[in-house]
Amino acid sequence: MAPMSAPAGxxxxxxxxxxxxxxxxxxxxxxxxxxxTGSINLGQGFxxxxxxxxxxxxxxxxxxxxxxxxxxxxxxxxxxxxxIAAHQQRFYGLSYDPDTEVLVTAGATEAxxxxxxxxxxxxxxxxxxxxxxxxxxxxIAMAGAVRVPLTLRAPDFRPxxxxxxxxxxxxxRLLLLNTPHNPTGxxxxxxxxxxxxxxxxxHDLLVITDEVYEHLVFEGSHTPLASLPGMRERTVTIxxxxxxxxxxxxxxxxxxxxxxxxxxxxxxxxxxxxVSSGPFQYAVAEALxxxxxxxxxxxxxxxxxxxxxxxxxxAAGFQVYRPQGTYFVTTDIAPLGESDGIAFCRALPERCGxxxxxxxxxxxxxxxxATQVRWAFCKKTEVLREAVDRLRRLA
Numbered sequence: 001m002a003p004m005s006a007p008a009g010x011x012x013x014x015x016x017x018x019x020x021x022x023x024x025x026x027x028x029x030x031x032x033x034x035x036x037t038g039s040i041n042l043g044q045g046f047x048x049x050x051x052x053x054x055x056x057x058x059x060x061x062x063x064x065x066x067x068x069x070x071x072x073x074x075x076x077x078x079x080x081x082x083x084i085a086a087h088q089q090r091f092y093g094l095s096y097d098p099d100t101e102v103l104v105t106a107g108a109t110e111a112x113x114x115x116x117x118x119x120x121x122x123x124x125x126x127x128x129x130x131x132x133x134x135x136x137x138x139x140i141a142m143a144g145a146v147r148v149p150l151t152l153r154a155p156d157f158r159p160x161x162x163x164x165x166x167x168x169x170x171x172x173r174l175l176l177l178n179t180p181h182n183p184t185g186x187x188x189x190x191x192x193x194x195x196x197x198x199x200x201x202x203h204d205l206l207v208i209t210d211e212v213y214e215h216l217v218f219e220g221s222h223t224p225l226a227s228l229p230g231m232r233e234r235t236v237t238i239x240x241x242x243x244x245x246x247x248x249x250x251x252x253x254x255x256x257x258x259x260x261x262x263x264x265x266x267x268x269x270x271x272x273x274x275v276s277s278g279p280f281q282y283a284v285a286e287a288l289x290x291x292x293x294x295x296x297x298x299x300x301x302x303x304x305x306x307x308x309x310x311x312x313x314x315a316a317g318f319q320v321y322r323p324q325g326t327y328f329v330t331t332d333i334a335p336l337g338e339s340d341g342i343a344f345c346r347a348l349p350e351r352c353g354x355x356x357x358x359x360x361x362x363x364x365x366x367x368x369x370a371t372q373v374r375w376a377f378c379k380k381t382e383v384l385r386e387a388v389d390r391l392r393r394l395a
Contacts, residue, residue, distance in 0.1 A: 018141045025134055026361045030345065037349040038378075040387045042309075043357045045327060047378045051246035052290070059250075059283035068278025074270055076104025076254070076281060083285040084254050091214075092224050094232070100259040103266050104277040107251035108212045108240040113139045114269040115208050115236050115255065118177075120145040124173035129159065131362030131369055133182050133210070145173070149364050154332065154372070155321060157184040161195040168199065174206045177225065180213040183359055183374040184330055185323020192226060201230040201331070206261075208236045212253075215244045215295050217322040218303045226256070236261050242283040243327070244298070246378075252281040302327055302377065305384055309377040311382045312388030317395045318373075327378040330359060334371045336394060341373050352390040 122144030341358035
């Protein structure tokens with residue numbers, strides 16, 4: 001079959017102009033490069049081991065019992081919605097009605113897309129922490145809105161609340177926050193969150209918070225913005241099972257918010273995937289009830305891996321910005337005499353058989369991230385040790 005092309009005399013591109021700037025994601029490019037060269041992939045953030053065996057067994061039981069093999073309820077199975085509400089109460093003292101204030105989504109990515117499409121009108125401004133997770137910019141563009149960066153700058157990657165105040169205009173509709181923050185690993189402090197909350201209330205802004213790394217905090221603690229005064233009624237909180245339970249392929253995410261905001265997001269979500277991950281929803285309901293020892297063990301394991309990789313990167317000559325949370329560490333390649341993170345990452349597999357992600361792709365201000373590179377440490381210890389050995393060639 002011949003490739004599809006525009007009719008004669010019609011030179012309009014097939015991809016609409018709002019998304020023309022978004023090609024193949026950097027994750028796809030670098031993962032393909034890792035496969036082609038046989039390199040260790042420390043680029044894309046997925047674990048190389050599965051999560052708890054008992055949770056995998058719960059998914060298997062659900063499939064064999066016929067639970068979720070057909071379309072589950074549009075809002076998510078009741079067992080999972082109840083478990084999500086119980087999780088929010090258990091860890092943060094936040095009370096949500098599982099029937100009206102919880103919505104299950106196809107991972108956090110769909111939750112972000114559905115929330116932005118539901119809550120934004122063309123021309124609205126969205127202030128987001130830069131560097132952005134890559135889907136943020138694309139989803140804001142799909143909504144026809146305008147992204148306004150609040151840049152987190154090395155070496156501390158802290159938000160400038162004065163700059164945030166100055167960025168708010170009459171067109172500002174929404175704040176999009178990510179804490180713990182990917183890719184920098186910054187965990188917003190109670191004081192920073194209080195300052196953000198005060199501005200949101202004063203200017204009557206909605207807030208979407210992406211909290212998928214909520215249980216991967218090594219320094220400080222995670223505080224949901226929705227727990228602060230005046231914020232529950234204006235905040236859409238997003239999380240997912242993939243990062244906490246190491247089942248990223250299951251694509252089970254959720255939002256918690258007010259009935260009005262949940263209804264708005266669900267109105268969009270029903271026309272995206274409609275429903276997803278039926279049997280996995282029952283398994284994630286069990287996962288959310290795992291004991292405190294599971295979460296403590298997860299943090300301890302990843303903290304040790306963070307330190308192993310961070311120390312190895314420092315020994316190889318990088319400037320290392322040790323993260324407070326997530327499972328990524330950001331480095332600067334300038335001490336190695338390098339100035340272009342994209343070129344460095346494309347050449348790295350041939351130089352030493354390791355793949356990483358250039359942070360530059362997460363910035364509108366390309367100069368701010370030009371020499372930053374992100375590495376994932378959610379891998380087996382022996383894989384990280386081998387990567388560190390290979391990276392010594394750069395020293």
